[in-house]
Amino acid sequence: xxxxxxxxxxxxxxxxxxxxxxxxxxxxxxxxxxxxxxxxxxxxxxxxxxxxxxxxxxxxxxxxxxxxxxxxxxxxxxxxxxxxxxxxxxxxxxxxxxxxxxxxxxxxxxxxxxxxxxxxxxxxxxxxxxxxxxxxxxxxxxxxxxxxxxxxxxxxxxxxxxxxxxxxxxxxxxxxxxxxxxxxxxxxxxxxxxxxxxxxxxxxxxxxxxxxxxx
Numbered sequence: 001x002x003x004x005x006x007x008x009x010x011x012x013x014x015x016x017x018x019x020x021x022x023x024x025x026x027x028x029x030x031x032x033x034x035x036x037x038x039x040x041x042x043x044x045x046x047x048x049x050x051x052x053x054x055x056x057x058x059x060x061x062x063x064x065x066x067x068x069x070x071x072x073x074x075x076x077x078x079x080x081x082x083x084x085x086x087x088x089x090x091x092x093x094x095x096x097x098x099x100x101x102x103x104x105x106x107x108x109x110x111x112x113x114x115x116x117x118x119x120x121x122x123x124x125x126x127x128x129x130x131x132x133x134x135x136x137x138x139x140x141x142x143x144x145x146x147x148x149x150x151x152x153x154x155x156x157x158x159x160x161x162x163x164x165x166x167x168x169x170x171x172x173x174x175x176x177x178x179x180x181x182x183x184x185x186x187x188x189x190x191x192x193x194x195x196x197x198x199x200x201x202x203x204x205x206x207x208x209x210x211x212x213x214x215x
Contacts, residue, residue: 001186001213001214001215002182002185002186002190002191002192002193002212002213002215003029003030003170003191003192003193004027004028004029004030004192004193004195004209004212004213005028005029005030005031005032005063005172005192005193005194005195006019006022006023006026006028006031006032006194006195006196006199006200006205006209007032007034007174007194007195007196007199007200008031008032008033008034008054009032009033009034009045009196010196010197010199010200010201011200012200016050016053016054019200020054020057020058022199022200022205022206023058023060024057024058024059024060025206026205026206026209026210027206027209027210027213028060028199028209029060029061029192030060030061030062030063030084030085030192031054031058031060031061031062031063032063032065032174032194032196033046033050033051033054033062033063033064033065033083034065034067035047035051035064035065035066035067035068035078036067036068036140036141037067037068037069039068039069040067040068040069040089040091040092040140041067041140041141042141043141048074048077048078048080048081049081051064051078051081051082051083052080052081052082054082055081055082056082058082061084061085062082062083062084062085063084063085063087063111063172063192063194064078064081064083064084064085064086064087065087065111065113065134065174066078066086066087066088066089066092067089067092067113067140067141068092069092070092071088071089071092071093071099072093072095072098072099072102075099075102075103075106076106078108079106079107079108083108084108084109085108085109085110085111085131085132086103086106086108086109086110086111087110087111087112087113087132087134087172088100088103088110088111088112088113089112089113089114089115089140090112090113090114090115090118090122090123091114091115091118096112096126097125097126097129100112100126100129100130101129104129104131109131109132110129110130110131110132111130111131111132111133111134111172112126112130112132112133112134113133113134113135113136113140113174114133114134114135114136114154115136115139115140116136116137116138116139116148116150116151120135120154120157120158120161121157121161123158123161124161124164124165127161127162127165127167127169128165128166128167130167130169131168131169131170132169132170132171132172132192133158133169133170133171133172134172134173134174134194135151135154135155135158135171135172135173135174136174136175137151137173137174137175137176137177138174138175138176139175140175145175145176146176147175147176147177147181148175148176151173151185152184152185152188155171155173155185155188155189155190156188156189158171158189159171159188159189170191170192171189171190171191171192172190172191172192172193172194173185173190173192173193173194174194175194177193177194177195177196177198178195178197178198178208179198179208179211179212182195182212182215183215185215186215193212195208195209195212198212
């Protein structure tokens with residue numbers, strides 16, 4: 001059974017309280033919070049003040065995904081804001097080993113994300129040091145995109161690499177995840193499913209979360 005992390009990026013920003021209430025009163029396990037800077041990805045979302053505001057009411061872990069350049073500058077800021085898991089992109093880090101250990105030293109779990117075009121094999125030397133690997137199953141920056149089918153093969157490759165390196169990292173999938181493909185993703189080896197539009201665009205979002213939890 002996978003952990004479910006609704007993506008707040010897909011929520012109604014005029015009613016974030018409603019999104020918090022939904023997640024708190026549902027079977028969801030984590031909040032997934034996407035931080036975008038308009039440089040690493042072609043969009044700007046929100047920053048530490050919003051994360052901090054959500055954390056004041058959240059009783060579930062905050063899974064913070066930094067889609068930004070130079071994430072090292074903000075490790076302490078997001079720790080103070082309440083991040084439980086802090087994920088950075090392989091493509092955005094010059095010294096990934098240093099970044100991962102700085103996240104852990106700050107007291108958070110460290111995640112590394114790969115864009116769709118980035119091969120899993122590049123994680124071999126860092127995989128044993130991370131707590132989570134987030135595979136982007138769409139190109140990062142916008143919600144509501146079509147799922148990239150190659151993701152299933154990447155999950156299998158990552159499972160093999162985990163076994164080779166002795167890593168205990170969770171495998172998280174983000175992008176185009178919904179009831180139509182959740183079962184196949186879990187069967188392939190996914191541990192955490194990020195669902196945005198599938199949850200917040202549904203007429204009965206709590207029911208969707210409950211159904212996702214059953215796979």
